[in-house]
Structures are given as C-alpha cells and as structure tokens.
Amino acid sequence: MLELRGVAKRFAGVAALQGVDFTLAAGEVHGLVGENGAGKSTLMKVIAGVHAEYEGEMRLAGRPVRFRSPREARDAGIGMVHQELSIVPALSVAENVMLGAQPLNRLGLVSWSAMRRQAERQLAAFGIAVDPAAPAGSLPLGLQQMVELARVLLSGARILILDEPTSALSPPEVERLFGLIDRLRAGGTSVVFISHFLDDILRVSDTVTVFRNGRRVATAPARDVGKPWLIGHMIGASHGRLEESWTAELDLPPRSTAPAVLEAEGLSAEGLFEDASFRIHAGEVLGLYGFMGSGQLELARALSGKLPPGRGRLTVDGRPVRLRGGTPAAKRAGIAFVPESRRAMLFAPEPVYRNVTIAMLERIHRLLLRPAEERRIAGEQIRDLGVRPPHVDLPVGALSGGNQQKVALARWLAHLPRVLLLSEPTRGMDVGAKDDVVRIIRGLREKGIAILVASSEPETVLSLADRILVMRRGVLAREFAGEPVGKDRLLAAA
Amino acid sequence: MSTPVTTAAPASTPLRDRLRGQLRNLAPFATLILLVGLFSALAPSFATWGNLANILQQVSITAIIAVGLTYVILCAEIDLSVASVANATGILLAFLTVQDASVNIANLPLPGLLAIPLALLGCLALGAVTAFGVTRIGIPSFIMTLAMLQIGNGIGALLVRGQIAYTVPDLVLTLGSGSIGGVPWIVIVAGLVLLLGHLVLTYTRFGRYVYMVGGNREAAEHAGVGVRAVIGAVMVISALCSGLAGMLGVAYFGSAQQNQFDNYLLDAISAVVVGGTSLFGGMGGIGNTIIGLLVLGVLNNGLDHIRMDSFLKILIRGLVLLLALVINVYAQRLRSQARVAG
Missing domain, CATH: 3.40.50.300 (P-loop containing nucleotide triphosphate hydrolases)
Known part of the structure; x- marks a missing residue:
C-alpha cells in the first residue's frame, strides 16, 4: 500500500532521519516505537505531507508520490491525528466533524441539518453519542479525539496515522479507541500507531517497528515479540537501565x-x-x-x-x-x-x-x-x-x-x-x-x-x-x- | 551526561538553511541596495552627499514614530493612533506657547519651557488611556487605537479650531528645524531615539520581555513575565515617541494645524514592516526598522529624482508595501516550518 525507500530529513543541519525504509500493508495496524527524537514522528510527518522537503522516495499503491502539503496527502487518502489535536473549540461537534466538507443545500448554502445528521451518524458508528450541537471544546479530550478521527475518516482516509493517541486517555477511552481501530482494520484501512505505551502497541498492532537515532532498527510481527524485545531495540545495548523506576x-x-x-x-x-x-x-x-x-x-x-x-x-x-x-x-x-x-x-x-x-x-x-x-x-x-x-x-x-x-x-x-x-x-x-x-x-x-x-x-x-x-x-x-x-x-x- | 557544551551553532548548518532563516533581514537590505543602485544609475543627482542628507532629514520624523511602533509590533499589537497623537501633542505644545498677535486662538500661553513637559505629559496620558483599554479592559489594540486616533484628532481640532499656530518654544524650534555643523538637529534626535530604542530592546530585561511576549504570549505568562505590564508599557512608549515626533514636527513644518501628520501613520507602519519586523510579533528590531526607513526614504526621494509621475508614485509605494507584506508572511512560514521537529 505505502512504501518508503531511503528517506532522510535534516533540521538545521541535525539529522532527524537517515536512510529509512518503511512499508505499510493494506488493512495493517503498524506500531511505531522509539525514544523521543528517534525520528518516528518526523517520518510520519513526511508521509502526511507536513515536511515537504526530504530525501528519498515514497510510493503509494505502486505509484511514486511526493506530497508538498498536508492537503495533498489528505487528497491521496492519508490522514494524520496529531498528539495535539486540531479541534476548533468554539465550533460545534458537527462543524468540527464536517470541517472542510460542509454539506450544501440546493441554494448552495451550508445545510445545517445534513451536517448534524452526517456528523451524528459518523460518531454513532464509533459508538459515541454526543450532542452534535455542543461546542467541541466542552468535550473531554478523549471525545475531542474521536471528533477529529471522525473528520479524518470522513475525508476519505485509507491510511490513518495516530501520533500518541492514548497518552491523554482514560482506560475506558483507550478501550473505545482500540475497538475503533479493530473495526477500521477489518474495513481495510491501514493504521500507523505511534506510542510510548508499549502495552498498547503490542495489543493493537499487527507489525511493530522500532526507531533509534533517526534509523529504523527493527521490524517484526507483534505476536512474535514482547516488551523486553522492544525496549532492548529502543535503547540499544549501551543503554543499561530499564524500567526500574516505573514499578506499578x-x-x-x-x-x-x-x-x-x-x-x-x-x-x-x-x-x-x-x-x-x-x-x-x-x-x-x-x-x-x-x-x-x-x-x-x-x-x-x-x-x-x-x-x-x-x-x-x-x-x-x-x-x-x-x-x-x-x-x-x-x-x-x-x-x-x-x-x-x-x-x-x-x-x-x-x-x-x-x-x-x-x-x-x-x-x-x-x-x-x-x-x-x-x-x-x-x-x-x-x-x-x-x-x-x-x-x-x-x-x-x-x-x-x-x-x-x-x-x-x-x-x-x-x-x-x-x-x-x-x-x-x-x-x-x-x-x-x-x-x-x-x-x-x-x-x-x-x-x-x-x-x-x-x-x-x-x-x-x-x-x-x-x-x-x-x-x-x-x-x-x-x-x-x-x-x-x-x-x-x-x-x-x- | 558528559557531552561537551558548545555555545556556537553547529557548523554543519547548510548555508541555504541559514539564508532561509535570514530572509526577513536579507530581503529588505537587498531591496535597499537595489533601489540605491537603480536610482544612482538613472539620476546623476541622486547619489550625492547633499541628497543623502535630504533623505535622512525626510525620514527623521517617521523614524521617531517608528521606534515606538517597532516595540508595539514586536509585541504582536498595533498602534493606529501614532499620527493622531503626534498631531495632538504638536498642537498642544503650540497651544501652551505665546503666539503671534495675528493668530486667533484662545490659547493658554505659559512662560519659558513649561509647555514642553506639559505637552509630553499630554501624550503620556493618551498612551496611558490606550494601555488601560488594551490591558485592563481587554479591547484589541487595533480597535482601541482606532478610537484613540479619533480622540487625538478631536483634541487637536478643539484646540486650534481650524486655525494655524506658528510659534513653539525655542528649544523645540532648534531641534526641529535648526542644524549644527551642517547636520540638521532633527536627524541627530532621530538617530539618538533609534539608538536608545535599539539599546533598550537588545540589552535590557524589558527588551527581552518584549520579544518573548510577542513570540509566545502564553509562554511568557507561564514564565511569570508581567505580560499586561509589558504591553501597557509599549503602548505608552509608542505614544511618547509619537508625541516627541509631533512636537519636533511642528517646528519642522513651521506650523501646527489639523491633519498635518496624516501620512505618517502609513509611513511609520510601512517602515517597520518593510524592514522585516514580524507582524506576528517576536522577531525583528530597530535595525530592521532603520533599513525599512531607508528603503522608504530612498524610494520617495529617488522617484522624485527620476521625475516619476507623482500620482503613479502613490501606487508604487502601495505595491512596495504589498511586496513587503508578502515577504513578511513568507518569512514567518519558513520559520515555523523549521521549528516542527519530531
């Protein structure tokens, strides 16, 4: 579905990515882990058109592509939900879901009823019942994230990139998100899941890839590996300490x-x-x-x-x-x-x-x-x-x-x-x-x-x-x- | 944890990246060089010492106003009342000075130099009202200073009632229209104001706060910076600079009357923006404003030297401002692209 070869990116002379190859299959949930600054977010921003300048090549469904803006990536079916959401707090839930794709009536004006209906239907498909007229900013963060997901999916995304989606969620909200990802996978949508929560990664992913210092260091089926394997690759052999201070x-x-x-x-x-x-x-x-x-x-x-x-x-x-x-x-x-x-x-x-x-x-x-x-x-x-x-x-x-x-x-x-x-x-x-x-x-x-x-x-x-x-x-x-x-x-x- | 710390930027930064980051500073400078070259080639009368002195004199009043405005724009605010406050202060100064018997104004002449501090107090008061409206009541500076523009005009109109006053205290007359050793005093004053403005902005704590408040207001607040105090202060500084320019302007023009500063609002804003100070705040400075002033001054003066149609001149100035705005916004975009690192 999506294939990257030899991608490299520098910021102010500092290498953020070096010679990265990455493959994403249709209907695959691909977990991405690595320490901060390892390059996983940078790679996803290259894919989503946020970073237009990079070295290397990208192929989407076999055809070479090069996105110059997030819009071009979105039009090609790639949607990204960033860690910091892009919800407009003062607009209603429905307006946020339909942002950029407001349905029009016969007079060419925004059809508020159709907008409410479609937004409600999309959210109901997620198993969420919220008042579409409520200001999006009044919702808890977990629901705001669902609103943004609904928008990205409605815009026709076939590849969904989630950057740290669970870090601000309560356990029930995480469950709801995972349920949604399972359904998307069944529908053939590919999902890239970036997270520091290794349990989350292992639970939801089909494949996991580990980044370190701007390079891809390992890729494996998620069912074949465990937390020690991930941590070992993330921090490398020289990095001695493990999770000792993180006892539950x-x-x-x-x-x-x-x-x-x-x-x-x-x-x-x-x-x-x-x-x-x-x-x-x-x-x-x-x-x-x-x-x-x-x-x-x-x-x-x-x-x-x-x-x-x-x-x-x-x-x-x-x-x-x-x-x-x-x-x-x-x-x-x-x-x-x-x-x-x-x-x-x-x-x-x-x-x-x-x-x-x-x-x-x-x-x-x-x-x-x-x-x-x-x-x-x-x-x-x-x-x-x-x-x-x-x-x-x-x-x-x-x-x-x-x-x-x-x-x-x-x-x-x-x-x-x-x-x-x-x-x-x-x-x-x-x-x-x-x-x-x-x-x-x-x-x-x-x-x-x-x-x-x-x-x-x-x-x-x-x-x-x-x-x-x-x-x-x-x-x-x-x-x-x-x-x-x-x-x-x-x-x-x- | 024993990584050596260097204070120099990494040497490997590609030249292209650095040039991109400097677009905001390089573009105005390149424009200035280009204009000077162009006019020098087209009009032999342009590149002379006498004409340089002309240009400097012509931009001096704008320069004084632009210093205050630079502070305001660096804070991501705007002051539309500068010309009006200048006008009101100039008129107030004349109102408090003994006028010739032929001038028919019900003024309140005061002895000696007392008129000068009182006129300055007047513009300080106007600035304080603006500061209060913006920081305490929360009126956007764009609207607040629009109201102050009208209020300044109103005060000026009430004081002179359509008449023209000519006399100002001798000190102001000398600074505004006199010269020393062939150098006009007003150029010296403008130079000093620019220098002081630059020093405060670059080397004091207040100057640092101005940049931080403009760069990221929320972050400044979280760092415990008195954001409202800083914004209030820049509005007062702007009014003070405008008042100074207004007083000297009366001497420079030789009269105090309504609406005589009207062009200076656009000129001062243009100078700051053409110089490359970011309209979004936090980047730029007095150095940029000096280049902006020179670009505008050279353009105005040079178009006269090549005998450009004076009506076309207005359009050209508009186009130059538009170009500067495009560069300003583009430079901002390059900057924000560079800051998203994963």
Missing part, C-alpha cells in the same frame, strides 16, 4: 514532618474544581491524580496564577499569594509552573539559553542583560540534563519533544522556586526520557522544594509522588499516604 506497586513513605510550604484552603473555580484544601511540605512530592477532565490540571493551573480561582486562600511559606495577581504574583511568591503543553512554555524560534533564563533575568541582569552569563547558566543546566544536541544557541524549536521538555525543566532548575507545579510532566515521552524527568524531579525534592505533580497517567504519579491525592469530578476524593498503593487502587479511587 510501591510503598508510600510516612507523612512528611517538614514544615508546609504551600497551603491551599477552599480553592474553587466554577465548573472546574470545588473546595480544594491541601498542603505541600518542604521536600515532598504531592501527586494529584485523576482521569482526564477531573480538574487536577486546572487546579495546578490555578495555583500558578494562570487561572484565577473564584474563591479560596493560598499561602507560600505562610505569606498569602494574591490570586488575582496572575503569574507574576505567583512567581514572586516562589511558585513555578510547567504546563502540560511544551508549546505553551517555550519560545520556539529563540535560542535555548533564552528559554532557560527567561524566568531569572531579574537576578542575572545588572541594568543590562548579560548574555555570556546566561549562556553559562543555561550551558550548565543542559549539560546536567543531557539535552541533545547540547547547543545553547540552537533554536529550541529544532529540538525533539523530550529535549524540549528538559529545556523547560532547566528553566526552573536554574531559577529554583519554593513550589514547583508540574502538569503531565512525562506525557508523550519514552522510557529513557521519563527516567530523566523522574531523576530531575527527585533532585529538586532533595533541595527542599515543595512539588506538585498533576497527571492523568497513574504511572507518572506513582513513580514520583510521596503522597497522592485523587481528584474525582473536581473534588479531592481520596488521599494515599504512608501506605502501599498500586495502579489498581488508584484507578479504583478515581
């Missing part, structure tokens, strides 16, 4: 006796979370777990000053934080925030060092900026964190996702806040990069910083937290402290 069962340490750094009392924000009261102690990592849309990410956002809560009190080291003062007031109080989206944190065209030092300029500058000092500080941080390539003058947008996340963390390592809020700190990362992030966060804990990790991935919370709060529908429902906890108990509480 662990004993939480006894409650911290250190003084409380952050104290929240009765924080509420209309429709997002209600009456949240908790403390975070010095040198403690508090995990905040909940399914997607339960309010844990919004609560973290509120603490950062980005989303002023309607009611409640917040103090850091006993001093009240002005909740209406926005992020500058929160930062002055010593609160730092790493949002779930790197795009919302980094300045892509700016060099790495400026991204690292932006939050600490008031300490570095002496009337004028001191770029040499900035480069020195940033250089130290990215060397410690193993950012690749280690150039502080490279635009941060040229780095891979995992390396971008490290740059984002480097900013707060250099600044050293009193409270660090992390929202989905390891989303979309491979095992190696996750390990690095865990190591970084533990290092910050040693320095006596109070840390909050908000996530909808149980593994993330379990691997990091000393104490866990579970959020259910905007309410803090359960606390785990000084007791053994596992994925099953966490899921049960959420």
Whole structure:
C-alpha cells in the first residue's frame, strides 16, 4: 500500500532521519516505537505531507508520490491525528466533524441539518453519542479525539496515522479507541500507531517497528515479540537501565514532618474544581491524580496564577499569594509552573539559553542583560540534563519533544522556586526520557522544594509522588499516604 | 551526561538553511541596495552627499514614530493612533506657547519651557488611556487605537479650531528645524531615539520581555513575565515617541494645524514592516526598522529624482508595501516550518 525507500530529513543541519525504509500493508495496524527524537514522528510527518522537503522516495499503491502539503496527502487518502489535536473549540461537534466538507443545500448554502445528521451518524458508528450541537471544546479530550478521527475518516482516509493517541486517555477511552481501530482494520484501512505505551502497541498492532537515532532498527510481527524485545531495540545495548523506576506497586513513605510550604484552603473555580484544601511540605512530592477532565490540571493551573480561582486562600511559606495577581504574583511568591503543553512554555524560534533564563533575568541582569552569563547558566543546566544536541544557541524549536521538555525543566532548575507545579510532566515521552524527568524531579525534592505533580497517567504519579491525592469530578476524593498503593487502587479511587 | 557544551551553532548548518532563516533581514537590505543602485544609475543627482542628507532629514520624523511602533509590533499589537497623537501633542505644545498677535486662538500661553513637559505629559496620558483599554479592559489594540486616533484628532481640532499656530518654544524650534555643523538637529534626535530604542530592546530585561511576549504570549505568562505590564508599557512608549515626533514636527513644518501628520501613520507602519519586523510579533528590531526607513526614504526621494509621475508614485509605494507584506508572511512560514521537529 505505502512504501518508503531511503528517506532522510535534516533540521538545521541535525539529522532527524537517515536512510529509512518503511512499508505499510493494506488493512495493517503498524506500531511505531522509539525514544523521543528517534525520528518516528518526523517520518510520519513526511508521509502526511507536513515536511515537504526530504530525501528519498515514497510510493503509494505502486505509484511514486511526493506530497508538498498536508492537503495533498489528505487528497491521496492519508490522514494524520496529531498528539495535539486540531479541534476548533468554539465550533460545534458537527462543524468540527464536517470541517472542510460542509454539506450544501440546493441554494448552495451550508445545510445545517445534513451536517448534524452526517456528523451524528459518523460518531454513532464509533459508538459515541454526543450532542452534535455542543461546542467541541466542552468535550473531554478523549471525545475531542474521536471528533477529529471522525473528520479524518470522513475525508476519505485509507491510511490513518495516530501520533500518541492514548497518552491523554482514560482506560475506558483507550478501550473505545482500540475497538475503533479493530473495526477500521477489518474495513481495510491501514493504521500507523505511534506510542510510548508499549502495552498498547503490542495489543493493537499487527507489525511493530522500532526507531533509534533517526534509523529504523527493527521490524517484526507483534505476536512474535514482547516488551523486553522492544525496549532492548529502543535503547540499544549501551543503554543499561530499564524500567526500574516505573514499578506499578510501591510503598508510600510516612507523612512528611517538614514544615508546609504551600497551603491551599477552599480553592474553587466554577465548573472546574470545588473546595480544594491541601498542603505541600518542604521536600515532598504531592501527586494529584485523576482521569482526564477531573480538574487536577486546572487546579495546578490555578495555583500558578494562570487561572484565577473564584474563591479560596493560598499561602507560600505562610505569606498569602494574591490570586488575582496572575503569574507574576505567583512567581514572586516562589511558585513555578510547567504546563502540560511544551508549546505553551517555550519560545520556539529563540535560542535555548533564552528559554532557560527567561524566568531569572531579574537576578542575572545588572541594568543590562548579560548574555555570556546566561549562556553559562543555561550551558550548565543542559549539560546536567543531557539535552541533545547540547547547543545553547540552537533554536529550541529544532529540538525533539523530550529535549524540549528538559529545556523547560532547566528553566526552573536554574531559577529554583519554593513550589514547583508540574502538569503531565512525562506525557508523550519514552522510557529513557521519563527516567530523566523522574531523576530531575527527585533532585529538586532533595533541595527542599515543595512539588506538585498533576497527571492523568497513574504511572507518572506513582513513580514520583510521596503522597497522592485523587481528584474525582473536581473534588479531592481520596488521599494515599504512608501506605502501599498500586495502579489498581488508584484507578479504583478515581 | 558528559557531552561537551558548545555555545556556537553547529557548523554543519547548510548555508541555504541559514539564508532561509535570514530572509526577513536579507530581503529588505537587498531591496535597499537595489533601489540605491537603480536610482544612482538613472539620476546623476541622486547619489550625492547633499541628497543623502535630504533623505535622512525626510525620514527623521517617521523614524521617531517608528521606534515606538517597532516595540508595539514586536509585541504582536498595533498602534493606529501614532499620527493622531503626534498631531495632538504638536498642537498642544503650540497651544501652551505665546503666539503671534495675528493668530486667533484662545490659547493658554505659559512662560519659558513649561509647555514642553506639559505637552509630553499630554501624550503620556493618551498612551496611558490606550494601555488601560488594551490591558485592563481587554479591547484589541487595533480597535482601541482606532478610537484613540479619533480622540487625538478631536483634541487637536478643539484646540486650534481650524486655525494655524506658528510659534513653539525655542528649544523645540532648534531641534526641529535648526542644524549644527551642517547636520540638521532633527536627524541627530532621530538617530539618538533609534539608538536608545535599539539599546533598550537588545540589552535590557524589558527588551527581552518584549520579544518573548510577542513570540509566545502564553509562554511568557507561564514564565511569570508581567505580560499586561509589558504591553501597557509599549503602548505608552509608542505614544511618547509619537508625541516627541509631533512636537519636533511642528517646528519642522513651521506650523501646527489639523491633519498635518496624516501620512505618517502609513509611513511609520510601512517602515517597520518593510524592514522585516514580524507582524506576528517576536522577531525583528530597530535595525530592521532603520533599513525599512531607508528603503522608504530612498524610494520617495529617488522617484522624485527620476521625475516619476507623482500620482503613479502613490501606487508604487502601495505595491512596495504589498511586496513587503508578502515577504513578511513568507518569512514567518519558513520559520515555523523549521521549528516542527519530531
């Protein structure tokens, strides 16, 4: 169906893909794994026409093709659903499903009734019942993803590329997605499934391919291989450590006796979370777990000053934080925030060092900026964190996702806040990069910083937290402290 | 983890990639060289020192306005009130100065140089209102400054009521129309404003924030940058630059009257955009604006030297602006293509 030969792609001189061959059969579900920056997303963007300039050749159903835009790829029947969805939040579900293909009535105007009908039918075929008139932005992320899938499939895609489709989904949503993929496969649609969740890959794929450092290193039928095989190829022989920090069962340490750094009392924000009261102690990592849309990410956002809560009190080291003062007031109080989206944190065209030092300029500058000092500080941080390539003058947008996340963390390592809020700190990362992030966060804990990790991935919370709060529908429902906890108990509480 | 850290960009970056990234800076510069070459070949009177001085003098007022506007556009905002604020400030200055007996204005003459700080306070106040509307009430700058354009015109109209005032304080008269050692003061002032604008933008924390707010507003907010304060500040800076240009302009023109700055709105925006500062914010700078000013100045002046039909001139300027916009947007696209890495 689709065949690539010798594909290579460079970004600003850095090789992202080298001599990659890739074959996708009709009706095949092809799993793609590899560490961040291994080249799997880049290859898919070549196929989907996002990257128009590359070396090598591509054949679709035997004919050579070269897409210059995502539109050309889409017209040829290739659809891609990115990790960050392209839903228009203000438009209705129906409009989003039919975006770019609105049905017209006899007068040549948009037929709203036909649009609603078709969108409803398509979503019903997915086994989803949502109000087609509801604004798409009001849906949980899992349903927004279904809306986008519906749009891509309605546009006639015969090859569907899914980039990290399960990382933001709750277990029932994952099941629903897998059910859909099975049906698509039965209908002859080919699916490329990129994921860091190796269990997901092995469950859903017919064939798996592993990437490392811009090269395809192995391809095999999924039923013949297991997780150790995948991990072995992903990280190569030289990379010794495995998933040791990712154990699903662990004993939480006894409650911290250190003084409380952050104290929240009765924080509420209309429709997002209600009456949240908790403390975070010095040198403690508090995990905040909940399914997607339960309010844990919004609560973290509120603490950062980005989303002023309607009611409640917040103090850091006993001093009240002005909740209406926005992020500058929160930062002055010593609160730092790493949002779930790197795009919302980094300045892509700016060099790495400026991204690292932006939050600490008031300490570095002496009337004028001191770029040499900035480069020195940033250089130290990215060397410690193993950012690749280690150039502080490279635009941060040229780095891979995992390396971008490290740059984002480097900013707060250099600044050293009193409270660090992390929202989905390891989303979309491979095992190696996750390990690095865990190591970084533990290092910050040693320095006596109070840390909050908000996530909808149980593994993330379990691997990091000393104490866990579970959020259910905007309410803090359960606390785990000084007791053994596992994925099953966490899921049960959420 | 012991990888050596270098501060230089990787040496292997292909030249073509680097040129693409620099399109925003190279295209205006190439345009300038091309225009200078073209006019020099076509009109012997063009490439003379005297004419260079002419060009510099002709762009000086635009330059002062464009400095403030560069800050605004770098923040991905716009200020449509610059010419109107300039006009209002110039008129206010004349209103507060003793006029000749023949001028029939109910003005409030003040002794000495007091008129100058008061006129500056006036434009600061206008800028503060704009800043408040944009950052606190949340009115898009495009609309807010459109209202301020009308308000500035209204203040000017009320003060002079269709009359023309001629006198301004001596200091302003010297800076606006005098010269020292053959160099017009207004060129020196414009040069200093450009220099100060560049230094603040490049070497201060505030300047860095301007780029970051324009480049990615949400990220700036997450980094704890006072986004609203930065945007408010650039609106005030823009009004201040406009006010300064307005005061000197009165001396330069020799009179203060309604609508005398009307061309300067488009000129100042053109200079910033032709120079290559991104309309989407975050990229560009005073260096770009200087090139943009020279391109416009050379074009205006050169078309006169080759005796271009003055009506066709207007169309040509429009086409040059359009071309600059195309390059501006294209450069942005190349940039965003380069940043998507997997």
